Amino acid sequence: MAITAINVRNQFKGRVKAIHSGPVVSEVEVETPAGIVSSVITTRSVQDLALGVGSEVVALVKATEVSLAKL
Structure with missing residues (x-):
């Protein structure tokens, strides 16, 4: 299966x-x-x-909220 859209x-x-592996999540x-x-x-x-170091990927970000703090 290929993603077309x-x-x-x-x-x-x-x-x-980098990958920081744990027993359940990484x-x-x-x-x-x-x-x-x-x-x-x-x-x-x-x-x-x-996945390994150097693997080419696309990070897909879908957020319902983005918070900001004034510095």
Whole structure:
């Protein structure tokens, strides 16, 4: 199955910079032109996607809320 269209507008193409694996969930750091995007996904998904440092990925971000704090 190939994805031919998706409704997520915030897409960041990049490469996996680091994976911090845990027994259940893992944090995947993706280096993009916009900066580092971190994703927490199941460790099983990391394995199923065969992710490793250097893997080319697209980070898809869909949020219902973005909070800001004044510095």
